[in-house]
Amino acid sequence: MRVVIAEDEALLRQGLELMLGQAGFDVEAAVADADELERIVAEKNPDVVITDIRMGPTFTEDGMVAALRIRVNHPDTAVMVLSQYVQRRYVRQLLVPATGGVGYLLKQRITDVDAFCENLRTIAAGGTALDPEVVAVMVDRARLSHDDVAKLTPRQREVLTLMAEGRSNAWIANRLVLSEKAVVRHISNIYEALGLPVDADDHRRVLAVIRYLAG
Amino acid sequence: MHVRSPVAYSLDHALLLIGATGVVLAVGFLALVLPRTSIGWIYVLAVIIFWTFLAAGLLAWHRRPSNGIGVLIVLGGFALYLGILADTGVPLLVVVAEVCATLVLAVTVHLLHAFPSGQLRGTFSRATVISGYVVCTVLQAPHYLFAPHNPAHSLGIVDRPDLLNLGLWVQRGAGFLVVAATVILLISRLLRSDATRRRVLVPLFGYGIFAILFWPVGQVALAGVPGVTPLLVVLLQFLIIGGVPIAFSLGVLRGGFARTNELQELGAWLGTAGSARPALTSAVARTLGDDTARILFWMAEREAYVDASGVPAALPAANSDRAWVTVELDGRLVGAIEYDALLIADRRLAQTAGRVVAIAVDRQRLIVELLTSQRELRDSRSRLVLAAEQERRRIARDLHDGIQVQLVLLALQAGQLAHAAGMTNEFRRDATALREGIDSAAGGLREFVHAVVPSTLVEHGLSAAVEDLVDRMPVPTTLELGIGDESLPHAIESAAYFVLAEGLANTLKHSHATTCAVRLNHTDGWLHIDVHDNGIGGAAFDNGVGLSGLNDRVDALGGTLRLTSSTANGTRLSAELPCG
Numbered sequence: 001m002r003v004v005i006a007e008d009e010a011l012l013r014q015g016l017e018l019m020l021g022q023a024g025f026d027v028e029a030a031v032a033d034a035d036e037l038e039r040i041v042a043e044k045n046p047d048v049v050i051t052d053i054r055m056g057p058t059f060t061e062d063g064m065v066a067a068l069r070i071r072v073n074h075p076d077t078a079v080m081v082l083s084q085y086v087q088r089r090y091v092r093q094l095l096v097p098a099t100g101g102v103g104y105l106l107k108q109r110i111t112d113v114d115a116f117c118e119n120l121r122t123i124a125a126g127g128t129a130l131d132p133e134v135v136a137v138m139v140d141r142a143r144l145s146h147d148d149v150a151k152l153t154p155r156q157r158e159v160l161t162l163m164a165e166g167r168s169n170a171w172i173a174n175r176l177v178l179s180e181k182a183v184v185r186h187i188s189n190i191y192e193a194l195g196l197p198v199d200a201d202d203h204r205r206v207l208a209v210i211r212y213l214a215g
Numbered sequence: 216m217h218v219r220s221p222v223a224y225s226l227d228h229a230l231l232l233i234g235a236t237g238v239v240l241a242v243g244f245l246a247l248v249l250p251r252t253s254i255g256w257i258y259v260l261a262v263i264i265f266w267t268f269l270a271a272g273l274l275a276w277h278r279r280p281s282n283g284i285g286v287l288i289v290l291g292g293f294a295l296y297l298g299i300l301a302d303t304g305v306p307l308l309v310v311v312a313e314v315c316a317t318l319v320l321a322v323t324v325h326l327l328h329a330f331p332s333g334q335l336r337g338t339f340s341r342a343t344v345i346s347g348y349v350v351c352t353v354l355q356a357p358h359y360l361f362a363p364h365n366p367a368h369s370l371g372i373v374d375r376p377d378l379l380n381l382g383l384w385v386q387r388g389a390g391f392l393v394v395a396a397t398v399i400l401l402i403s404r405l406l407r408s409d410a411t412r413r414r415v416l417v418p419l420f421g422y423g424i425f426a427i428l429f430w431p432v433g434q435v436a437l438a439g440v441p442g443v444t445p446l447l448v449v450l451l452q453f454l455i456i457g458g459v460p461i462a463f464s465l466g467v468l469r470g471g472f473a474r475t476n477e478l479q480e481l482g483a484w485l486g487t488a489g490s491a492r493p494a495l496t497s498a499v500a501r502t503l504g505d506d507t508a509r510i511l512f513w514m515a516e517r518e519a520y521v522d523a524s525g526v527p528a529a530l531p532a533a534n535s536d537r538a539w540v541t542v543e544l545d546g547r548l549v550g551a552i553e554y555d556a557l558l559i560a561d562r563r564l565a566q567t568a569g570r571v572v573a574i575a576v577d578r579q580r581l582i583v584e585l586l587t588s589q590r591e592l593r594d595s596r597s598r599l600v601l602a603a604e605q606e607r608r609r610i611a612r613d614l615h616d617g618i619q620v621q622l623v624l625l626a627l628q629a630g631q632l633a634h635a636a637g638m639t640n641e642f643r644r645d646a647t648a649l650r651e652g653i654d655s656a657a658g659g660l661r662e663f664v665h666a667v668v669p670s671t672l673v674e675h676g677l678s679a680a681v682e683d684l685v686d687r688m689p690v691p692t693t694l695e696l697g698i699g700d701e702s703l704p705h706a707i708e709s710a711a712y713f714v715l716a717e718g719l720a721n722t723l724k725h726s727h728a729t730t731c732a733v734r735l736n737h738t739d740g741w742l743h744i745d746v747h748d749n750g751i752g753g754a755a756f757d758n759g760v761g762l763s764g765l766n767d768r769v770d771a772l773g774g775t776l777r778l779t780s781s782t783a784n785g786t787r788l789s790a791e792l793p794c795g
Binding site for chain 2: 009011012015016019022053054060061064083084085087088089107108110111112113114137138140141144145
């Protein structure tokens, strides 16, 4: 899998490059600012882009702006946005266009190498990966503002949360010690409770849930 | 408030007297002329023009007693009057009329040169005006000395049309030179004046020059035009010259040339009590008849002048259109009066005004000094807050770019150790535990940095940061976001953010509220922030370091912070911050 990294901190950039190389990824380029990132993506058309939010040239949210543009201009490239801090607004922005192949994690998640690589494979396959922290914020907020979410059982909310993080049914079943059939049942109950259209495609189903929660 | 002194009333009486004289002279003139002529209406028109001069001149004189323009307009009226006496048939009056036939043109030149102060400035200007009078009186001589013999021309000594013609051309040539010199001078003055004044001066100067030129040029140019009788030319001459007094008195009354009070009235102003008294500057401006006049106050400590709002002010350059006089009290410099030198030719007027108001200037100076030091204090507090904000952002950035990155790298290495080949399971467990420990330290540091300056605020601005605050509230909280993603000054954004954060934290900790509402609006350069809960109240500035610290911070930025808290209506924390 071909990866491009954008991170302005040189040590971290090299660390990521090394770690991904050891984990079997093919790192095509590692750049330090957002303009360079967009240029290299246009040139190499990688499978996955990993980018920090705050980097040059303006050191505000250049990485995010570049990520949003890559989502539109290179729909085949999955985008993983890393940040010191996660918030709902960026989830909402990253889901335009409403397609998969996108991830949004706290920067520190890269240290759990297995989980991080798993996340990269998920988004490269068209799935999503959202940080548990931002999902927790979104679910809590939805519980306070949407009666539909407030009426879900605690177990249903657990399933909803894990779904929004981008976990597969098997992963959820394993984590909650349930059968996959039970997970599927929970999911269809959740869909009914939230009034979401049922979709056979897993990725699209998850996207609908995230968009619902992101408000 | 309008104060008038006995002297002003006395002046008014004198002006009334002049007006009455004008009426008597006009009636006398008509009584002599009307029985002798079949075209009486042209004489009535001449009298009306004469009255126009008098009325306009007296009005300007009354409104601005210390300005000479009114006097000149009145003189112009009498010059015109003397010129029309020729047809009375009274020999002495006919002589006067022959000498003064075009005197009104010289007065018009004088008016153009003297506007707006009423006094001539510079040798060139003075010489031109004197030449104008010479051209209109002395060079007028051939008209009556060499005119075809005619009972009306009682001064005629010899009938020499050739000499008359020569004299006529000499007068026209000299007159043209006077007009040319005047035009050059007026244009140079226009170039030096500002746009506001130019709006008054351009039409005025233009009309004046036109009126002067029309008298001789119109006569020659219209002579050959079919259907134009000499009577019509005279009619046009009268009408056009009649516009001159109107133009000049309008010029005096417009363009900031307000009525002036006399110095005595400034004294009367000093005597009136307290709040009924108009501001010092406007009283002095009124006395000088110069709206742009202002008083500067001497700050001895800084050895500099400041204006009424305490802003340092420079005195005008020596050769500019503005001039100044110092104001002293008991030999001590207390201030200066700066005024329009084009409008006020006599600096003694400003000096005397300064002496009259010296005590008031000194008192005002103390007030300005106090206001200035107050503002300096506020500025210095605001600078402290800005510096603190910058420092906070620097610390947050250093932590973010430095230690935080190192911690992530360390955790990454620990994670890689856990995956290294040929290690025991126990080693892997320990390495993983190490990674998690470092992660948790990084998490703690992240929270700390967030509390110093939220990275959201730095990366995406206030609206995103507030949205995130509200998102994380465990009680239902509505957000009315009346601001876009525009970037506001950093210190204002931070202050607003921490006011909201403090308000929300207060709601969570103490209020037992079940709902909360947050509002942010940006109108007219002010940011309005409001956090309102439905809890039990009980919040006060003095029972938390957070709130009183915030109050200082908001205050130093020139904003206000308000807290109302009651059992019935919950707690409301609102702030207004300037962000223009």
